[in-house]
Amino acid sequence: MAQAKHSSFLTYRGGRWAKFALVFSVICIGLYFAFDFEPVRNGGSWYGYTLGTIGALLILWLAWLGVRKRRYNPGNWSLKAWTSAHVYLGLSLLVIGTLHTGLQFGWNVHTLAYALMVLVILSGMFGVYFYITVPRRMSDNRAEASQVEMLDELENVSRLLRETSLSLQDADTQRILDMLAKTTLKSGVMTRLRDSHVRCPNARALKDFKVAVRTIEGDVQRGMFDVISVLERRDSLLGRIRRHQRYRALLELWLWIHIPATITLIALLIVHIIAVFYYQ
Amino acid sequence: MVKQSDIKFDVAIIGSGPAGxxxxxxxxxxGMSHVLLEKTDHLSDTIFCYQKGKHIMATPDALVLRSEFEFEAGSREDILDRWNSKAESINVSLNAEVIEIKGKKENFIIKTKAGDTIEARHVILGIGTQGNPNTMRCPGGDKAHIQYSLDDPDAYFDEDIIVIGAGDAGIENALGLIRRPELENRVIIMNRRAEFSRAKDANVKALMSAAADGRMTIMTESETQEVYDKQADVSTKDGIRTVAADRIIARLGSAPPRKFIESCGVEFASTDRLAYPTLSPKFETSVPGLYVIGALAGYPLIKHCMNQGYDVIENINGNTDLKPADEPLLIHLFRALPNPEAVSEWLEFLRTKIKIFNGLTPLQMREFMLDSKVHVFDPKKMVFRRNDVGDSLFCIAEGAVAVRIDPNDLSKTITIPEGEIFGEAGLISGRRRNASIFAETRSILVEVPRNAARKLLATVPAVQASVDRTATERLLLAILGQGLQKEDLSEIMETATLETIQANEYLIEEDAEDADVFIIRVGSMVVEKEVAGNNVFLAYVPAGAYVGEMAMLEDGRRTASVKAAVKSEVIRLKGEAFKTLLAAKPKLRASVIEKFADRRALNSYIEANKDSFGGVADMFTARANFLMKQGLGEATDALLIDEKLCIGCDNCEVACAESHDGISRLNREAGTTFDHLHVPTSCRHCEHPHCMSDCPPNAIRRAPDGEVFIDDSCIGCGNCERYCPYGVIQMARPAPSKPSLFSWIAMGAGPGPGQPPKAWIKKKAKGKAPSGPKQAVKCDMCKGITGGAACVRACPTGAAIRVSPEEFLDASRSKVR
Incomplete structure (x- = not known):
């Protein structure tokens, strides 16, 4: 069972695709300098056309991953192998695309297509970086609790807080109830990334109560200590859920650039090809 | 009432149960002169002592009733009322406990406790076995809060009650105790085995549904070890547990009151405590004129007993040609044989020819055969093929069959001769046939379905022993291989004993000087070695392998400890005998030595590096222990997720749903994690699957490659869902079909790939109620799907892996080195 071998997409089959992409890139660079192209090196030479064709087909194939990932048909395919090839061949596209341009840039649709390609590859590199670094932190953070379990727990702690706060003076109880109504866990990738812990109503209430508790005494003080301990519990739970959300957002964020840019790139690629042949 | 002491009756009947x-x-x-003697002050004491309102069944349905007394399924009260009113036409003597029967045919003299003497030409004993219940034998088994019957289940309130016993009596007591929830009794029913094979189907179903609703607890594979005043120690699959017990009701069956019956001169079938009297097909004992019928003859079912009472009287009255009521059923069964009407001759033929039937009485044989089939195979005809579905037991009454031992070389066969059994592996594991078998000569085979065979094993201890021996012998031949023959094992088989090892119990202790070799039949073992005061996990040994050969080969001390990962069964072979076998078979010796070279290399490596071992080994051991705790000890193939790589995309779940009717059999996020290794809620394909232990239609099977799967015959009872300790089975209906991937991507049609949300399914159903019951679904390891497990194929980062524990838990292959 080859699949049971435990290796990540980066080290799939001892980095088979990394080696392939590297060798291929080196050959392309070598050929680029091996021949003299008249009048200058550009996409219109035989070598330029060759690289352009390879690059365009490669872009389509790389984009096909989006479909491959969602087709769960039987067969001896492994998405890990596809991801591995996608990453390394995608990186080699940077070489192929750049050589294809012959370093001729200008304010035109051709350079725009190139720029978009670079954007896609760069966003992909961020993606790989997050894919390597985030999962471990996310796993540590969630500590065996699933997202649903964390939210259930939050519900419980909130209820406990509501009950405990009834022993406070009216104004303070009202503060907790308002705070409970205001704390939200926002959806949306950017909001999740920005959702700050400092501005969290729970954290602010905790801070204020910690100050207030020193000025009172007796039963009221004891009641407030109880509330503070629940607020602290809720605070750490909220922190954990927010971190979880942020990690998830990090794993998704780059796709919000990668995918639309890819689709635009394919459209531009068509324009680029038509333009090249039309104006020739 | 007739005055009894002055006349000689044609027949005296002792015991007023259904038979009497x-x-x-x-x-x-x-119009025969007769007397019915009853010990108590009422008729039919066994039924009288049933729980109030108990529903009495009238199985087997196919059997006609021959009796002057009516009997159909109904409540205890209804049945007793009808019998009591009918009994007015017979001559009954109550409060007449018989203490002695002397004399012979035509001249029996019966003495009662009250001092009366009764003379009779014939005597019929129908005293049942209830008067002699089996008792608990563990320490504390004589405590006052242990009882062996339950008259009124409503008499107890707010008690922790353990009912012990897997038969109908135990189940009915347990159900009776929870019938009125306001009494707040907490009831546990405890079964020594994994299945309730001796009980009636309807009872088992009621029990399962009560447990599913949380109204009582079922403990299978559990036995009381010691009883204290308010609690009991119970051995379970996972070790010893202490359970609260204000009351223990032990329904362990009953044995014939042997002493009394032997004093009448009656012989028994064997010395076994549970053996029955030897009877002729006409129910006559070794004392002519003295007959035994009913439960005492080995018949637990009321209908059989009533028929026997009728038949015996007819026989005494001279109607010797009367065939038993089940005769037409048996003639039908024997239709493939010449002269099928010779039922009793055929029964006797099968009973004497087939070894495991030898200990049965002709009457047990009769009852037992009703569940079985008889086949006649011509030479060369296949009985079954390798990988066929089937878990019945075959017995060879005449002829012989050949087993193809090598699927690649059809000419290699071994013969199983007349009188032996085959197909017994199915009884143990429910796996598919592991070899093809064909008839060598014209053969008469009896095919016994799994449930009937298990019932047979449960009721006749001698059969269990004989099947165990055969299974052990064949397991040895299969594991050791090297062309060994049955004869080569005769000596070592003498030393072989079957032992049960509780979870976490040590089989071998490091540094001990014993040298026995163990073959793991069921369960699995872990090998540990003490390094600097800590137990370091060395290896995992699954069922079908052996341990302990190192000390035997090297005449040394044990170099490592071996303990059971889960409750296991091992075959212990004496080291000396094994050594003798190896000496005689150099080829076998070479193969054993080759296998143990790996283990020895690992051992010496650890010995050499003891001091620098520290952290890595500790980490490995901690991780191995975690995985064991997660049930990987009994897994054959489990899904693990490396959380250092998992991006939480849930593509594994989506792929699972897409490959299996839109229902995902895996929950990635749920489950436990240790050292970034996550065990999701997904089937482990246990070596001895809990889910398989009680599947009424036998829908859960194991495929040749080890996958445990559920086929379409699932009736949706939910037993497997309840039995699975890992929560990986769910009850579901296939999701409706969705628009294509293209129309989802391009037009946003449908819910997209993966398990559709409930709301969408509901919308799609357009208010129509779903058809058919929910069926049990679980991971089938993508059996039959090219490319294998979809969850692993669809993981983009390589986080999802499928492993068998021996791959994963073997230190020699891990990073310890």
């Missing part, structure tokens, strides 16, 4: 009543009724009808 029916006999007396027939005698009255035929």
């Amino acid at each position: 009543l029916s006999a007396a009724g027939r005698a009255a009808e035929l």
Whole structure:
């Protein structure tokens, strides 16, 4: 069972695709300098056309991953192998695309297509970086609790807080109830990334109560200590859920650039090809 | 009432149960002079002592009733009322406990406790076995809060009650105790085995549904170890547990009151405590004129007993040609044989020819055969093929069969001769046939379905022993291989004993000087070695392998400890005998030595590096222990997720749903994690699957490659869902079909790939109620799907892996080195 071998997409089959992409890139660079192209090196030479064709087909194939990932048909395919090839061949596209341009840039649709390609590859590199670094932190953070379990727990702690706060003076109880109504866990990738812990109503209430508790005494003080301990519990739970959300957002964020840019790139690629042949 | 001491009766019937009543009724009808002697002050004491309102069943349905007394399924009260009113036409003597039967045919003299003497030409004993219940034998088994019957289940309130016993009596007591929830009794029913194979189907179903609703607890594979005043120690699959027990009701069955019956001169079938009297097909004992019928003859079912009472009276009255009521059923069964009408001859033929039937009485044989099939195979005809579905037991009554031992070389066969059994592996594991078998000569085979065979094993201990021996022998031949023959094992088989090892119990202790070799039949073992005061996990040994050969080969001390990962069964072979076998078979010796070279290399490596071992080994051990705790000890193939790589995309779940009717059989996020290694809620394909232990239609099977799967015959009872300790089975209906991937991507049609949300399914159903019951679904390891497990194929980062524990838990292959 080859699949049971435990290796990540980066080290799939001892980095088979990394080696392939590297060798291929080196050959392309070598050929680029091996021949003299008249009048200058550009996409219109035989070598330029060759690289352009390879690059365009490669872009389509790389984009096909989006479909491959969602087709769960039987067969001896492994998405890990596809991801591995996608990453390394995608990186080699940077070489192929750049050589294809012959370093001729200008304010035109051709350079725009190139720029978009670079954007896609760069966003992909961020993606790989997050894919390597985030999962471990996310796993540590969630500590065996699933997202649903964390939210259930939050519900419980909130209820406990509501009950405990009834022993406070009216104004303070009202503060907790308002705070409970205001704390939200926002959806949306950017909001999740920005959702700050400092501005969290729970954290602010905790801070204020910690100050207030020193000025009172007796039963009221004891009641407030109880509330503070629940607020602290809720605070750490909220922190954990927010971190979880942020990690998830990090794993998704780059796709919000990668995918639309890819689709635009394919459209531009068509324009680029038509333009090249039309104006020739 | 007739004055009894002055006349000689044609027949005296002792015991007024269904058998005795029916006999007396027939005698009255035929005008024979008779007396029915009953020990208590009422008729039919066993049924009288049933729980109030108990529903009594009238199985087997196909059997016709022959009796003057009516009997159909109904409540205890209804049945007793009808019998009591009918009994007015017979001559009954209550409070007449018989203490002695002397004399012979035509001249029996019966003495009662009250001092009366009764003379009779014939005597029929129908005293049942209830008067002699089996008792608990563990320490504390004589405590006052242990009882062996339950008269009124409503008499107890707010108690922790353990009911022990897997038979109908135990189940009915347990169900009775929870019938009125306001009494707040907490009831546990405890079964020594994994299955309730001796009980009636309807009872088992009621029990399962009560447990599913949380109204009582079922503990299978559990036995009381010691009883204290308010609690009991119970051994379970996972070790010893202490359970609260204000009351223990032990329904362990009953044995014939042997002493009394032997004092009448009656012989028994064997010395076994549970053996029955030897009877002729006409129910006559070794004392002519003295007959035994009913439960005492080995018949637990009321209908059989009543028929016997009728038949015996007819026989005494001279109607010797009367065939038993089940005769037409048996003639039908024997239709493939020449002269199928010779039922009793055929029964006797099968009973004497087939070894495991030898210990049965002709009557047990009769009852047992009703569940079985008889086949006649011509030479070369296949009985079954390798990988066929089937878990019945075959017995060879005449002829012989050949087993193809090598699927690649059809000419290699071994013969199983007349009298032996085959197909027994199915009884143990429910796996598919592991070899093809064909008839070598014209053969008469008896095919016993799994449930009937298990019932047979449960009721006749001698059969269990004989099947165990055969299974052990074949397991040895299969594991050791090297062309060994059955004869080569005769010596070592003498030393072989079957032992049960509780979870976490040590089989071998490091540094001990014993040298026995163990073959793991069921369960699995872990090998540990003490390094600097800590137990370091060395290896995992699954069922079908052996341990302990190192000390035997090297005459040394044990170099490592071996303990059971889960409750296991091992075959212990004496080291000396094994050594003798190896000495005689150099080829076998070479193969054993080759296998143990790996283990020895690992051992010496650890010995050499003891000091620098520290952290890595500790980490490995901690991780191995975690995985064991997660049930990987009994897994054959489990899904693990490396959380250092998992991006939480849930593509594994989506792929699972897409490959299996839109229902995902895996929950990635749920489950436990240790050292970034996550065990999701997904089937482990246990070596001895809990889910398989009680599947009424036998829908859960194991495929040749080890996958445990559920086929379409699932009736949706939910037993497997309840039995699975890992929560990986769910009850579901296939999701409706979705628009294509293209129309989802391009037009946003449908819910997209993966398990559709409930709301969408509901919308799609357009208010129509779903059809058919929910069926059990679980991971089938993508059996039959090219490319294998979809969850692993669809993981983009390589986080999802499928492993068998021996791959994963073997230190020699891990990073310890």
